[in-house]
Amino acid sequence: MKVLAIAGSNSDVSMNKQLVTYASTMFGENAAVEVVDLNPFEMPIYKHERELAGGVPQEAKDLAEKIDNADVLLVSLSEHNGTYSTAFKNVFDWVSRIKDRTVWNEIPMLLMATAPGARGGAGVLEAASKRFPFHGGNIVDTFSLPFFNDNFDKAAQKISNEEKDSELKEKINKIAAIETILEK
Numbered sequence: 001m002k003v004l005a006i007a008g009s010n011s012d013v014s015m016n017k018q019l020v021t022y023a024s025t026m027f028g029e030n031a032a033v034e035v036v037d038l039n040p041f042e043m044p045i046y047k048h049e050r051e052l053a054g055g056v057p058q059e060a061k062d063l064a065e066k067i068d069n070a071d072v073l074l075v076s077l078s079e080h081n082g083t084y085s086t087a088f089k090n091v092f093d094w095v096s097r098i099k100d101r102t103v104w105n106e107i108p109m110l111l112m113a114t115a116p117g118a119r120g121g122a123g124v125l126e127a128a129s130k131r132f133p134f135h136g137g138n139i140v141d142t143f144s145l146p147f148f149n150d151n152f153d154k155a156a157q158k159i160s161n162e163e164k165d166s167e168l169k170e171k172i173n174k175i176a177a178i179e180t181i182l183e184k
Contacts, residue, residue, distance in 0.1 A: 001176070003027050004070035005035045008077035008124075010042065010087035015148045016121075019114045020076035022158050023143075026172040027072075036066060038087050046093040060094035067095075068105055072175055075128075076112040082123035092135075102136025110175050112143045120146030140178060141171045 005024040007017030017037065024033045041059045044050055067073065078085045084092070095103050111128055113121025125142050132139060145151055145168075151161040159165040 001027065001031045002069060002071045003031050003033045003074060004066055004072070005033060005074040006076070007035070007037060008075060008088035009085050010038045011078070014078060015114050015116075015152070016076040016078045016112070018152065018154070018157060019112060019145060019148075019159075020074050022152075023074050023076070023110070023112065023168060023172060026169060027176060034066065034070075036063070038091055041091050042087070043090060043094055045090055046097070051097055056094060056097050060091065060098060063091060064095050064098050064101060064103075067103070067107065070107055073104065073107050073109040074112065075109055076114065077121065077124045077128055079113060079115055079121040079124035083127045084124055096135060104132060104136040104138065106136050106138045108138050108140045108175050108178050110141055110143060110171055111137075111139050112145070114145035114148045114152070116148050118146050120144035120148075140175045143168055143171050 003024055005020040007014050007020050009016050021035050024035060027033060041063050043057045043059050077088060092103060111125060113125045115121045121144055125144055129139060129142060145159065145164055151159060151164055153160040159168060
């Protein structure tokens, strides 16, 4: 099973990258996991005239290829003012401009978010849950980790809240089971 874990942030210390990296370890030894940092996919801000002048940047095509080669997507989005980070939105916009494709290509996805506050990225999860299906998003489930600084052990790089950790494991098992069925 090929797992692509995408952190929807360009922060060097992204809590969403820490969360998605941890979640990706739950698939076990038989999974081929790749954690994607958005920084290598930085592109000019999407503008129709830019697309007409130069086409879709190679970085967008490279990310689309990674998505297409995955069996499972883990996407953990940072929340900026109630929605996606600008870095993620720009990458999303460019990938959406690739001719004859959907962004997510109907690949089973666990959509996640975390934040330092009580809502745990609820705004971005709501926005993505509504938008992604229009772009081939096959969202199997969602997961929110509130109070990141209290519920994630940065030294151990894992969720320290047992209830939330169990919830994430159940959701990982659910998406892994779907992928196993699809492989047969």
